[in-house]
Every structure is written in C-alpha cells, then in structure tokens.
Amino acid sequence: MTYLRHAEKSKGTVAGPTDLQIKVQADLPSEKRVLEILADLSDARRIQINRQGRGRSIVTFADRFDDSDEISARIQARNSASSPQKTAVCDTVARSKELGGITRAAQTAKANIKPQKSAASTRAVAALKKWPAATGNPPSVENRHPSELRLDDSYQRSTDNGASQALIRKIANGWDWRMCLPLVVSKRDDGSLWVIDGQHRLAAALLRGDIPFLPCVVGIYGSVADEAAMFVAMNRARKPMNRLDDFHAAIASGDSEAIEITRLITEAGFTVSRKTGSQSWVPGEVAFTSAIAKVLRKHGAKVCADALRTMQEAWPDEVLNAGASMFTALTKLAISPPDGFDPDRMFRALLRRNQREWASFLNETKSGGDERAAQLRQVLLMAYEEEPEVADAE
Incomplete structure (x- = not known):
C-alpha cells in the first residue's frame, strides 16, 4: 500500500493518511515513533507500508517531481545515468528501511534522545585537572627540500653500517609518501x-635525488x-639504541661521565668508535665505553688511563679485537x-702477540664480560711468567 506522506490539496481535497493511520498500518508502538522515523527524511513524500508475514516495514520514496533541492536532483540524474537499473530513489529506499529488524533510517529524530557528552564538555572537565605546564614552543609544519636539512x-646514529645502508636503499627503492612521516627538525639561531x-x-631522499621536499616538524630547541x-628521549621511547649511539648522544647532551670517558680515550691516543660491529672497527678506535664506565665508577680515572695508554x-696500529676484555x-x-x-715485564709480554x-x-669462552676478562687475566699472568726478567744495568 502506498500513501502520500504529507497532506496535499488536490481540487480542494486532502489526500494522505494521518500519523495515526500509519502507526496502525505499520504496527508501530506510537505516533511519536512515526515522527521519529520520518522526521529527518525531508525528501520523503511517499511511504509504502509492507506486510511480510507477521512483520511490518516502512520504506520511503523521494518525490520525483520535487526539484526544491537542486543538488539532490543533480545527484539523482547522475546516478540514473550511471546505473539505469538502480536509481537514487531505490538508494533512498535501501537507506531508510526500519521496523521488524530492518535497518533504521540513516538519520533519526533528535527528540527524546538523552544528551550525550560532547567533546567540548569533556575538554571542560579535563581542563579542571592540574596538569604540569607544557614545555617548549609549538613547532611549525613545513615542507623542506632535502638539501636544506643537515x-x-x-649525537646522530652512524649510518655507515650494513643494516643502515640496507634500510636507506629499501626506503629509496620503495618510496611511498604514505610512509613518509614528518621529520623532527631543529631550527638553530642562524636559521x-x-x-x-x-x-x-x-x-x-638524497639518494634518489627526485624528492622535491620532505615534511618537517620544525621546532626551536635552544642548543x-x-x-x-x-x-635520546624519542629513540628510547620508540626502540632501543645501541650503546655507542647512546654514548655519543650523551656526550652531546653534556653528560659528565660520557665526557670524562671521552677525555680518557682521546688523551690515550684513541678515538671513540661509532660502530658496535667488530667487523667495522678500524685501528685507533675504542668501542668498549661500557667497560671503561664500569671501572671508572669503581676504581677511578687513573686506573682507566693507565690501561688505555698501555693498550695504545x-x-x-691494530684493531682492538679483544679490547673490552684486555x-x-x-x-x-x-x-x-x-x-x-x-x-x-708485563708490557714486554703484551708485545709478544697481536x-x-x-x-x-x-x-x-661462552661466558660474559667479567669472566672473559678474568680468564684473559690468567693468560696474561702466564705470559708474564714466561717473559724473562731483565737484569738491572750496572
């Protein structure tokens, strides 16, 4: 059965059922429910009440001749042209079914609905909490050419290793803008x-050479x-840093222990390595900063300085393959x-082997660092005993 939803005068007569009649025909609980279902369907001019077994359903039809909504008319025309067998009218039917288990209309009446907490009200409640003051200044979001970035x-990690180079080639080969999250960038006093x-x-991006810009979150960090x-804070929160990355960042951030260890290493004639892999070490580099830190805390700088000077x-001109243990x-x-x-005499014994x-x-030796060092100490003492004593010159 199809009715006109709204009362329309035709030759002085009024056609169309009342809300009460629709309620009875569709077996709805109240007239208010009829209004709730149909209130937001401003296009709905025709209503069909279907009986399916014991169930009831209402479907609504837009008035084909209602051109008060020009946008709706254009959408209907476009949909009809692209899909002649599925018109905008049918699409409206599918979206507005309700009752007897059928999906509710896309928009329901706001009447009789309990007010929900809005984002504004939630923010108002949150604002009452005593939060610590925010630090730093808000950053700017900018697109910058790769050549502008340094x-x-x-403090940066070394990329001069196999894993980093492989990652860089992988990113370059499969560049995907959707994966290019903004870089975190510091703008210094000189710009x-x-x-x-x-x-x-x-x-x-530099390897490819054809990336015109990179999205950047640019902030002022002061130093x-x-x-x-x-x-350090960002990388520790995201994934573990290796010990040398951590150490170099600690130096740059002014960590007193890291600065002291660096002084001991450089005064002995070494430099601090940037690589943790022994295959990447070169002569003159020290990678065992953790071992130095441990001795420094317990026995002081002189013991560390003497051992480093002896090794140098x-x-x-050799790679310190057994550096930490030695x-x-x-x-x-x-x-x-x-x-x-x-x-x-101990020094002469050391020179017997590279x-x-x-x-x-x-x-x-499969055990940890301390046991390896203890074992090497025993080996050194054996070599010391084998080294002949040198008679004092008369």
Missing part, C-alpha cells in the same frame, strides 16, 4: 635546519645539548697485582 654527527629524527628518510636530549702503546684484564692486574709485579692472537684465547 645532520649533527655528535639552519638540523634533523633530530628521520635521518634514514633524509638519506633515502645542541637540547637536541641531543630530545634525540702496545697495539697502536682493558678489564689490565685494570684487574693494576688493582690486585701479584707479589713483585713488574709493569715493564690483538687477534690475544683474542684467540677467548674463542672457547
């Missing part, structure tokens, strides 16, 4: 831009130390030497 090696987070994306501290003098073994000897210990040969004594 990297500070004092230069320094990447805190996103160096692999920057390297990939290199502040940048380094932010770098014994193997100035350093700790030498400090153990200095802290608790055997009776009559002669440092010169770093690879000393490291070979640990090949079968």
Whole structure:
C-alpha cells in the first residue's frame, strides 16, 4: 500500500493518511515513533507500508517531481545515468528501511534522545585537572627540500653500517609518501635546519635525488645539548639504541661521565668508535665505553688511563679485537697485582702477540664480560711468567 506522506490539496481535497493511520498500518508502538522515523527524511513524500508475514516495514520514496533541492536532483540524474537499473530513489529506499529488524533510517529524530557528552564538555572537565605546564614552543609544519636539512654527527646514529645502508636503499627503492612521516627538525639561531629524527628518510631522499621536499616538524630547541636530549628521549621511547649511539648522544647532551670517558680515550691516543660491529672497527678506535664506565665508577680515572695508554702503546696500529676484555684484564692486574709485579715485564709480554692472537684465547669462552676478562687475566699472568726478567744495568 502506498500513501502520500504529507497532506496535499488536490481540487480542494486532502489526500494522505494521518500519523495515526500509519502507526496502525505499520504496527508501530506510537505516533511519536512515526515522527521519529520520518522526521529527518525531508525528501520523503511517499511511504509504502509492507506486510511480510507477521512483520511490518516502512520504506520511503523521494518525490520525483520535487526539484526544491537542486543538488539532490543533480545527484539523482547522475546516478540514473550511471546505473539505469538502480536509481537514487531505490538508494533512498535501501537507506531508510526500519521496523521488524530492518535497518533504521540513516538519520533519526533528535527528540527524546538523552544528551550525550560532547567533546567540548569533556575538554571542560579535563581542563579542571592540574596538569604540569607544557614545555617548549609549538613547532611549525613545513615542507623542506632535502638539501636544506643537515645532520649533527655528535649525537646522530652512524649510518655507515650494513643494516643502515640496507634500510636507506629499501626506503629509496620503495618510496611511498604514505610512509613518509614528518621529520623532527631543529631550527638553530642562524636559521639552519638540523634533523633530530628521520635521518634514514633524509638519506633515502638524497639518494634518489627526485624528492622535491620532505615534511618537517620544525621546532626551536635552544642548543645542541637540547637536541641531543630530545634525540635520546624519542629513540628510547620508540626502540632501543645501541650503546655507542647512546654514548655519543650523551656526550652531546653534556653528560659528565660520557665526557670524562671521552677525555680518557682521546688523551690515550684513541678515538671513540661509532660502530658496535667488530667487523667495522678500524685501528685507533675504542668501542668498549661500557667497560671503561664500569671501572671508572669503581676504581677511578687513573686506573682507566693507565690501561688505555698501555693498550695504545702496545697495539697502536691494530684493531682492538679483544679490547673490552684486555682493558678489564689490565685494570684487574693494576688493582690486585701479584707479589713483585713488574709493569715493564708485563708490557714486554703484551708485545709478544697481536690483538687477534690475544683474542684467540677467548674463542672457547661462552661466558660474559667479567669472566672473559678474568680468564684473559690468567693468560696474561702466564705470559708474564714466561717473559724473562731483565737484569738491572750496572
């Protein structure tokens, strides 16, 4: 049965059922429910009440001749042209079914609906809480050419390793703008831009050469130390940093222990490595900063300085393959030497073998750093005993 929804005068007569009649025909609980279902369907001029077994359903039809809504008319025409067998009228029917388990109309009346908490009211409640004051200044979001962006090696990770190079090539080869999250960038006093987070994306863009810009969140950090501290905070929150990345960032952020360790290393004639993989080490580099820190805290700077100087003098042009174990073994000897210990005799014993040969004594050792150092200490004492004493010159 199809009725005109709204009363329409035709030759002075009024056609169409009342809300009460629709309620009865569709077996609705109340006239108010009729209004609730149909109130927002402003296009609905015709209503069909279907009986399916014991169930009832209402479907509504837009008035084909109602051109009061020009936009709706254009949409109807476009849909009719693209899909002649499925018109906008049928689409309205599908969207507005309700009753007897059929989906409710797309928009329901606002009457009799309990007020819900709005975002504004939630914010008002949240504002009552005593939050700590926000730090820093709001950043700006900018698109910057890759050539404008710089990297500070004092705290940035080294990308001169196989894993980083593979990642850079992978990003470059499969560049996807949807994966290019904004880089975190510091703007310094001279206007230069320094990447805190996103160096692999920057390297990939530079490798390609055809990326016109990179999205950047540009902030003012005040100093290199502040940048380094932010770098550490961001990367520790996201994924673990290796110990040397952490160490170099600590230096840049002004960490006193890291600065002291760097001083001991450089005064001995070494430099601090940027790479944790032994295959990437080169002569003159120290990668065992954790071992130095441990001895420094417990026994002081002099013990560390003496051991580092001994190693530099014994193997100035060699990769320190057994660096951590050798350093700790030498400090153990200095802290608790055997009776009559002669440092010169020990030094001559060290010169008998290169770093690879000393490291070979640990090949079968599966235990941790302290036990490896203790074992190497025993080997050093055996070599010391085998080294002949030098008679004092008369």
